[in-house]
Structures are given as C-alpha cells and as structure tokens.
Amino acid sequence: MRSYLFLLISLLAPLCHAEVNTYLSRYTIAQQETVRLTIEVTHQEAISRPDLSGLGNDFVVVGSKKVTISNRLRSGSQATTRWQILLRPRKSGEITIAPIAVHGESSLPLTLKVIGPRVSIRRNSSLPAPEPEQTAPAALMQTEVEHRQGYEGSEFHYIAKFLHQAPLSNDQLLRAPYLDKALILENGTPQEEQVIYRGQPYYQTLYRYLIYPDSAEENRIEPPRFTGTSTDGTFYDARGETIKLDVLPRPQNNSRGYWLPADRLELSDSFQQPERLEPGSTLIRTLTLQAFGLPAERLPSLAPLQNELAELTLLDTDLSETFTPEGLISTRVERVQITVKERGEVTLPPIDIYWWDTYEDRGKVASLAPVILRVAPSSGDAPPQVSSTLTNTNSEAIATGTSSTTAPQSAPAPESADTEANTSEDRSSLMPLVSILVLISIISSLGWLYTFNRLKNRAPKTDDEHSPRPAPEETRRRSLKLAEHNAYSALAQACQNNQVDLAKIRLIDWAQRFWPEAQINNCEGISKAAKNQTLDFLIIDLEQHFYRDDKTQWQGDLLLQAIETLRRRRKRQMDTGEERV
Template sequence: MALPAQAQVNVSLDRYSIAPADTVQLTLEVDQRAAQRPDFSPLTRDFHFLGSKQMTVSSHSNGNNQYTTRWRVLLRPRHSGELQIPPLQINNEQSTPLLLSVAGDKSSTAAINRDSFLESNVDTSELYINSQLLYSQRLYHRAELPPMANFSEPLIEHANTIALGETNRYSTQLKGETYQVIEKNYAIFPEQTGQLTIPAATFSAGPGIAELQSEAFSIDVLPQANQKKKGYWLPSSQVSITDNWQRPDTITPATPITRQITISATGLPAAALPALMPLRNELASIEVTDVSLSQEYSSKGVISSRTETILITPLERGEITLPEIRIPWWNITKDRAEQSIINPIILRVEAGSKLTSGQTQAAEATPPLTSEITATDGSALSSSKTVVTSAHEDLNQQTVPAQPAPDNSHFLIWLLTAIAVISALGWLYSYAALRRLKQQLDTDGSQTVEEEVELSAILPQHFSDDDDFNYDAAELLKVELAERDAFQAALSACEQNMALEARLLMLEWGRQFWPEIEINSSIDLSDICNSKTLDLLLIDMENHIDGTETDYWSGDLLAEALDKIREKQLSKRFELS
C-alpha cells in the first residue's frame, strides 16, 4: 500500500560536514507504520554501511493514535568531497536527496600526521529511558606517552555509567602509519527523559601541552514505551529465564525441595532485574534463602543475571500448585513488548511423616515439559534443567506476545474477598484448635515450661501466658508459618513495585502479627509501628495508589522498613518471654 504523499517521507543527517574518518547518522522517518524496510543499497556506492536500527514512536492526540516509523543508519564515507545521500525507496515513495561535505585529503592528513588524536563514538543517538547506550573513547598515538598523560573519564549527569572491563591496548594502521590505540568502552543508562549530553572526551599529555578533545554528543532519551501489561520496565535486546530443581523422587510433608530460578538480560544492570518467585502458598512454606546478582561485560555491553534460591517445604499431603512466572519486557531491537514465561508447576505430596536431615535426599530432578510435575516412587534421582527464553532465533526459546491487562476491578474484588475469607477461617480454626489443645494439655501436662517460654515469643502477645493457654510445637509452627508467609507476600509485592497489592498484603500481615488490634488502613499500621520513616513511605505509597503521584513507584524502601520493624518487634517479644 502506497503512502499518502511523498512529503511524509523525511530524511536528515546529524551533521552535514565531517572528516573522512568520521561517521554520520542518517535518519529516515515515515509518519505511519511502514509496511516494509527501505532499500538502503544506493548508500553503499559512497558510504560504508555500518548498521541500522528501526523504532516505532506512537502518540495520542484528539482521540487518535498517531505512529511514526523511524530508521537510524550509521555511515562512514568511502572518500572525501561533496557526497550525495541518494533518494531512498520506501513502499512507492522516495526520499529527497541530501548533500554531505567530507573534508579533503589536506585537512585529514594534517590531523593524522600529528603524533596523537582522540575520537569517541556512540552506537545510537536515540534510546529509551533506562536502556543501554554504548560509548567508546579511542586515543591514537605514535610517540611514547609521557608519565603525566591523563585520559578523562565520562562524567554524565542523570545517568548510570558502567565501565566495560579493562582498558584495551592495540595497534592499527592509518594512512600507512602505525598507531598505538588506547580504547575505553562504557555502558550508559539514562535515568530521565529528554536530552542526555555526553561531554567531549579530553586527553592531556601534561602541563604546557595542548589538550586533545573529541566531539560531544547529544542523545534523545524517550519515555517508557506503552506496555499493555503494566509492571516493571525492562528495555533489553534479550531476556531469558532458567529453572533448576533439586528434590527427591518421593515428596512427603516436611521434605525440603530446592528451586533455583535465574533471569538473565542483555543491556541491563543486575540491580534492575525484578524478584521472581511468589512466596505465598497455602500448602507449603516458601522461603528465598539466597539472591545472587552478577554482571559480565562484552561487545554487547552489560550482560546481567539474578539468581534466586528458594526452599519449598510441603506442610501436608496434596497438590502444591506453583503459579506461572511471567516477566514482561521491552524488546529494543524489534521495538515491541514481549514476555518470558515459566509455566505453572504442580507438585504431588504423598502421605508420610517428617523426615530428619539424615533421611532427606536431594538431587536435581527433571520437570516434564507439561505444567504438571508428579513425584513417583523409586530410589533413583534424576536431573535436568528447564530453560524458557525469549530470543526468537532459538526454536527452543519461548516468547509470548504481551496480552491485554485483565480488568483490575474484578481482580481487586476477588483479592479483597479472598483475604477476608482466609482471615476469618484462619482465626476460627486457630481459636478452635487452641481450645482443644488447652483441654488436652490440661490433662496430660506434657509440655515443659522451657517450651512455653521459647515458643510464646514468636506469637502475638495475646497468645502468651495471659490467656492461660498451653500449646504444642506443631500448632505454634502453623501460626508462625502463616504470619511469615503473609509477610513474605507483602515484601514480594513491594519488591515488584505493585503499590495496591502491597497495601492489601501488608494490612493482611499486620492483622496476623497484631491480631489483638484492629487494622483496616495504612494509618492504623502507622500508629502501631510509630516510625517516621514508615509514615513517609506509606504516604508515598498511598499517593501513587490514588493518583496524586503519577511517576513510577518503587517499593524496595518500604520492604526494607517493614523488615526492620518486624525484626525489632520479634526481638522485643523474645525479651518479654
């Protein structure tokens, strides 16, 4: 289908006068979604074609969606002179030609005939916020550098700059001369939208010697793309998930199972990777025992990973359903939303008694390709590794297009109803169980004073000696696990930056931790904790929920504050016991 008019195909250069060794960036724009890639072959007559990048920019105005498809092409001239950017064909239209002036041999030779010169490069002039920009500095020199020589480091405001490994040193040939090269490479992650300025790199050989200076760069930083599935923002060229297991063939209550989940991303720092494993389950205790972050550096920039080691302990016989893990991310290469997924897993727990550490065997086990994992009888242990990744080039990798977000109102109604029902049933069950235990223990007097003191410390204060109750370890363990699971669920919501879910789960944890106090809002929780830090964090959370604050909410500080408050409260209870 032809474009409406030729005037809607626009081309421009970032510079119109360069030296022969420089690069120039050509931008071609079409004010709609393009049906096909432009034909760039006419450029190769006068230029080296160094690569291209496509991006679709969308905007909403007067009730209409408007789209612009943009190509960025990096070129280096084959010779000096007045070079023409020829008309480029896209669909049935052509762009207008442009002229580029490339300095002649005289000025070029004068620059290269010096003992040293400095150049710098970026891989793009436009990118999304928090995505990776590759920046390099190269010093070419023929003479030995003096001891006081100094190579500047990039100081860039509103950006996270990471040096990519050690400084590279090598030799190269230019105009028949051998030059020694000192090369430094960086990954830059802009932290706000608008114009990002990379100042000129400088090299000083010492006092009284003129400095060498490269060009400065101005980079356009775009806001987050419009993702249908809301959540964290992960702009990357590739994201993958690895799922490893260690468990016995036969799963029984109290038998520990180890799961290790790793998310890897190209072009993101490790600190930007999200938490993975949901920690709330009615039939199992789930605990993250270790979180490991790592970063590696290559020609593609930063390659990072986050590995979570999770201990799953079944509490009773039945089927434990571990929900799917769905990681939405933005493919900056194809400029579209994608998701990496681990399917739901079912663990079948057979009847049996609690095993001691000497009886527990652990080994790697293979989850089937289906979403159900069934433990069967037998002594042999098997091992495997399940990988789900979003790279399209690998047929074994799985990429799922972003799905429309569900109706939030139905989800909230379901979540509130579920919390209310679970809380009511839980306290009715606890009350009945404790009454039965009191009657039983009053007759046999089997529990020691030492056990009462130790276990009462982990309970809320109204469950201590004031009610003249006695408990056994099994029932106390259930109460403790219920509170811990609720707390872990609240922390997980905070770490995944889900403000509304964090508030609901945080209040549910508060009701379990202080059951003698009525907690219906963040204000109630703030009054109990008496923490100014928590007060400010709760106000910030509420402002994001009601829309007063429209920027991105980060819950890591709230999670840290809640963890400190809980730890302090538990310490007090142990002292009182």
C-alpha cells in the same frame, strides 16, 4: 453512489501512503569516522523494515536502532517510525546513497563526501596557490555516541578515541566522561592500533563506555580529558567535544516499581528434586534472568516467597555481568528451596517480568507458566507401633506354648522300680493332656498370626479412620483456591498493563481454575461456562484487538472489573451455602 466511492477512496488514501524522509548527521566526514543515517516514515498502519541491501557495497553497518512515536488524531492514530543506522564508509570520495524503499515508497538520494589520504585534488596552474594546510595536531581526542536518542535508563554506547603521534610514557591520566544522574561503566579494556589521520600516521587508543541516564531532562555528556607525556617528552593535553543526548521519558509505568529497557531479555528455570515428593520433601528451584543492555543491579527479584502449602526459602542470589562490543549482558540467578507441607497439589504461581524492547519499541513480558507439584502420601503412613506390638505378643504366645510342652518333662528321677513304674504310668496318663496343650498352643499361635496379618492389611484404613476424613478434600480445596488466586493475580497484572496478548492467555488459565469442572481451552469455552453477557462482549473486544496489527489501544480495566464481579458473586454463594449448612 459516486459520493460514497469518493469518500471510500479518500479514507483509504492515507492508509496506503507512507512518506519516507532520509538525512545524515554529517555530509562530510573522514574515512575512519562514522555517520548516522536517519530514515523517518510517517504512517497509519504497520510497516516493514527498510531495505538496506544497497548500503553494503559502500558502507559497513556498525549498528541500528528503531524508535516509534504514536500520535492520536481525530481521524485515527498516526505513527512516526525512525530508523537510525550507524555507517562507516569503505572508501573515500563522494558516495551516493541510493533511494531507500519503505512500504512501497522511496526516499531521495543522498550524497556523502568522504575525505581520506587517497583523495587527491588537482588544481589548474593558472589559479592562485592554495593556502598551506594546517599542520596535524600532536594529539587530539574524538568522541561519539552510536545513538543519541533513547529511553530513560536504556543503554548508550559512548566511544572516545585518543590519537597521538608518539608513543606514550607511563606518566598519563585519563578523566572518564561524566553525566549527572547517570551510571557510566567502562566497556572492556582500551584498544590500541595505528591509523592514518589527515595523511599522517597516528597511534590510536580506543575507549568504550556504557551510559545509563536516569533522568529524561537535558543530558550533556562532559567529554573525557587526557593528560600525559610521550616517550620523547612531549606533553599532551586533549579533550573531546560535549555531546547532548535526547533522553525520552518512560512510555509506561510498571506497578511493581521497576523499569527494564533492554535489547533482549530471557527468563528460565530448572529443578532439582527427588523422584517421589512427600510431605516434608525438599527441592531446589533455580531461576535465571538474562538481560542484554542492562546492568545487573537493576534486575528485579524473581521468586515469590509466599505459598500456603509450601515453605519457600531464598538460598542465594548471584549477579554477573559480561562486557561485549555489542553491550552489557547481565545475569541474575536465584536458588530457592521449596519444602512441601501437605500431600496433594502444590501450585507455584506464574512469574511475569515486564520489560521494554528498545529495538521494536514496545512493551513485552517474559513469563514462566505456573508449576504444579504433585505430592504423594507419605510412605510411612502405616502405624509401625501396632505391627511391633502384634509381633511381640505373638512371640510371647509361642514361647508360652513351648514351655508348656517342656514343663512336664522336667520331673525328678525315680529312686526305685515301683517308683519308675508309677512314673511311667503317670507319664502315659499325662500324654493326652500334653498333646491337648500342644494342640491348643499351635491353634492359638495360628490365630495370633492370622489376626496380625488382618490388622497389618487394615493398618492404612485404621490410620485414615483415626485422621479426620475431610483433610484430603480440604487440602484439595485449598490448593484449587490458591491456584485460582495466583491465576487471577497474573490476569490482573496483564489487564492493568494493557497487554492484550498476555491477557488472553491468562484469562484462559484463570477460567480453567475458576470452573475446573468445565473443559475450557479457548474464549468460547469461557463464554459457555460464565453465561454472562457483559463478559461475552468484553471477550469479543479482547479477541478483536488480539488479531489487530496495532494492539496498543486495548484497555483491560473493564475486563478486570467483570472478572472481579464474578469472583465476588462466587464468594457470596459459598458464604451463603456455609451458613445454610
């Protein structure tokens, strides 16, 4: 019993221990400069963010970044999480950084020496006089990068400060920083202000750049260089220091060919459509993708332009960029025209954009759920030609009856009394005949009206009789088949990228379309509908990884193979049924 207890304690001890190390990029800086504080923790379980509340009294937190590196050991997985905090001191002198607590463990205190104009050093008069300080330069260039470590294609913030003692003339030239195989953008306009450097007043011009390296090889940024003259004729030639970036390769490859490392990414859509959708109706779908920390030219296309039941046309694409002190905000807007072809349900497939969260250091997916458009039958299905023909025939019949009643009254005038008498006798003998003809005309008119109304009420049924009866069922079957295919494609993408959160959602969505007759709202419903032991075990494995803190170990290839087997089996059954019919 004791041996088992000792073994249990030895296994749990590493899980409860997290070593915290802290160090600074420099231990002596000027008051106007920044310093990078690195907090490094090695752990085997999920940890919380460090407590940085103690830094607010002595420093201004300019920015922060988080990087996690995972290693697989025989005893299990082990990760090293590194936080890099960019600090600017509020005062000069020696500043002690108190121990920082992470997951119950604390680091050692650090001491930073800040040199500023307010620092005065008293020396004993008996000691030898110090050497005279070096005179402040007439101009100098300072360069820095907020974070020197990041992923390939991610955003690096590069800052160049040009300090000069006299105002500048118009005769000046600034060569921007350069990095091979990288995109460099100027972030905003230069900012000018007056500062104190080494106890002397200076004019400072601040330049901001955004750098996106495309290679994980050694990256050395060639510094900017300023040449020009001041208003008093002094020639300035200042050059900054070369900075090396630690660019990490892509942690995962996307089968769609794009790589999106960003601080944040948002996907949304909107519709402009008529109140009633009929075959031939047109609506406009607007898709918007907004990325924080990426140039607009690297955002992928959003709208799939293939659909069996609708015609999709890309009207226009709008790319825009907004530069802020926090970085670049890019927006891609696509307007798609959708023209539905048939009545029934038209399914627009889901849209998934895979990206990498550079702050949380893990892959994510921005998704739009499938959209179902319900297309009603056309309001002009009733045959107008039949109705028009019946109306014309009815009017002809009424006209004929009227002419019959008036025809006997057009007899010639009599020439004598006998003739008038004979005519009156003839008229009296013809009255019954005229009455019969009028009655027949009225009855025939009523009959035509009754027949017209009956045909008008039966017009939709007659139209359906002339049209093939299997058309609505065939349309519904094709719509369900397309919806299942789109849901399967989304599930396959999630399994191939080992995204356990998204795979569970896509699995339920696919199962609802694969077994539409079953009420499936969770994984248990999938097991009851499938009745497949292999799929049951894979669903249990999926849910176990879904509720774990570390979800990166799940592999979706086996689940995808099981789904493909079910789809092939269904296809063979349908083919066999058609052959028997």
